[in-house]
Amino acid sequence: MDGVAVALADDRLDETFAALANSTRRAILARLVAGEASVNELAKPFQLSLPAISKHLKVLERAGLIVRGQRAQYRPCTLDAAPLHEVSRWAEQYRPIWEDRFDRMDTYLQQLQHTETGTDHDR
Amino acid sequence: MTDDDTSDSVVIERVFPAPPESIWRLWTEPEHFAAWYGPSGASVRVITMDVRVGGRRLLHMEVMTPNGAMQMWFAGEYREVVENQRLVYTDFMADENGNTLSPELTGMPEGHPTTTEVRVELKNIEGSTRLVLTHVGIPAGSPGAVGWAMALDKLEALVAGGDEA
Numbered sequence: 557m558d559g560v561a562v563a564l565a566d567d568r569l570d571e572t573f574a575a576l577a578n579s580t581r582r583a584i585l586a587r588l589v590a591g592e593a594s595v596n597e598l599a600k601p602f603q604l605s606l607p608a609i610s611k612h613l614k615v616l617e618r619a620g621l622i623v624r625g626q627r628a629q630y631r632p633c634t635l636d637a638a639p640l641h642e643v644s645r646w647a648e649q650y651r652p653i654w655e656d657r658f659d660r661m662d663t664y665l666q667q668l669q670h671t672e673t674g675t676d677h678d679r
Numbered sequence: 680m681t682d683d684d685t686s687d688s689v690v691i692e693r694v695f696p697a698p699p700e701s702i703w704r705l706w707t708e709p710e711h712f713a714a715w716y717g718p719s720g721a722s723v724r725v726i727t728m729d730v731r732v733g734g735r736r737l738l739h740m741e742v743m744t745p746n747g748a749m750q751m752w753f754a755g756e757y758r759e760v761v762e763n764q765r766l767v768y769t770d771f772m773a774d775e776n777g778n779t780l781s782p783e784l785t786g787m788p789e790g791h792p793t794t795t796e797v798r799v800e801l802k803n804i805e806g807s808t809r810l811v812l813t814h815v816g817i818p819a820g821s822p823g824a825v826g827w828a829m830a831l832d833k834l835e836a837l838v839a840g841g842d843e844a
Contacts, residue, residue, distance in 0.1 A: 573816075650689045650795075650814045653718070658693045658810075661705060661715040665697055668711075 572639040575619035580604070581612050585621060588635035592625070598633065688815040695808045699763040699801040702808045706766055706799060718742070726752075727777070732760055736768060737777040754779070758796070766799040 575581055584598055599609040613633060616622045620639045625632045695702055705711045709725035717723035720743055727737040733756065740751045754773035759765055771794040772780045779794070798813040 648689055651691060654689070654691050654812055654814065656718065657716060658691070660719075662695060664711075664715040665695060665701065665705070668701075669697070 571619040572621065575615050575621055578612070578615075581616055584609075584612060584616065584633075585635060588622060588633060592632040592634045594630055594632055688813050691812045691814075693810050693812075694804065695810060697808060698806055699803050699808045702801055702810060703763045703766075713738075730757055730760055730766075732757060734760075735777060737773065739775070752777070755794075759798075764801055768797055770795050770797055 580602060583601070587593060587598060587601070595606060595609055595613065598613070599606055602609065613622065613624070616633075617624055621636055622633045623636050625634070705715060707728070707730045709728045712728065713723045713725050716738070717740055722741045724739040724741075725737075726739055727735050729735050736755050736757065738753045740753065742749045742751065752773045752775055753770055754777035755769035755771060757766070757768045759767035774780060796815045798811075798815070800811040800813075802809045802811075
């Protein structure tokens with residue numbers, strides 16, 4: 557049932573995961589933790605053209621992971637960590653599924669133990 | 680955030696009143712695994728359970744819905760097998776042959792973690808077993824998927840550190 561539960565997740569997470577599934581974009585986010593930066597500053601550590609960096613920034617912006625400033629010439633990027641916390645909530649959907657399984661595992665274990673005390677071998 | 684909090688995984692701990700050897704069997708022997716794994720109202724059948732590193736797993740799940748029985752298959756591969764101690768495997772929705780389903784078929788757009796990794800750690804505590812389960816989401820089509828999980832953890836730690844500064 558995991559797949560079904562996961563399918564119920566907020567659509568927004570699809571974009572967050574897609575945005576995070578790229579090492580350049582993660583590196584950009586890691587850089588922005590230190591503070592806002594311009595596109596030029598972000599491009600420096602990577603051997604990528606400015607248009608390529610801009611493309612990554614658009615993906616991050618669409619996923620809500622960064623915010624771009626509004627000044628025409630200098631549009632600094634800032635990190636918005638909120639979607640990362642949503643990722644955390646996504647994972648939490650698995651908790652009730654496993655709690656439920658563990659309850660059944662516990663019950664099954666007791667059944668087995670009863671069976672085993674009744675016979676020398678359980679199989 | 681708690682100490683154990685990781686951004687993309689869920690960690691659950693439970694103590695079972697049986698030694699690790701018994702718990703290990705519940706995870707690695709088909710008839711035992713099928714007996715407890717499925718959600719209530721579903722029947723689970725283990726088709727393949729080749730418990731060794733690189734070995735495959737395939738489960739069939741049938742869930743009754745108002746529209747009739749819904750058939751699902753879950754497949755994966757065992758990544759770490761340390762008897763009575765540690766079991767790591769991947770899990771994804773599949774067809775009846777264990778081939779992964781495209782994100783469109785599972786109703787999940789590209790980029791969604793359609794593959795997940797399950798880690799089971801068992802520790803003997805005076806005859807009982809402490810089980811620590813970690814379930815990690817892995818984005819579809821991402822190479823080095825587990826590396827991704829670690830990278831995200833690091834990023835979250837950085838974010839947390841940045842808050843204090």
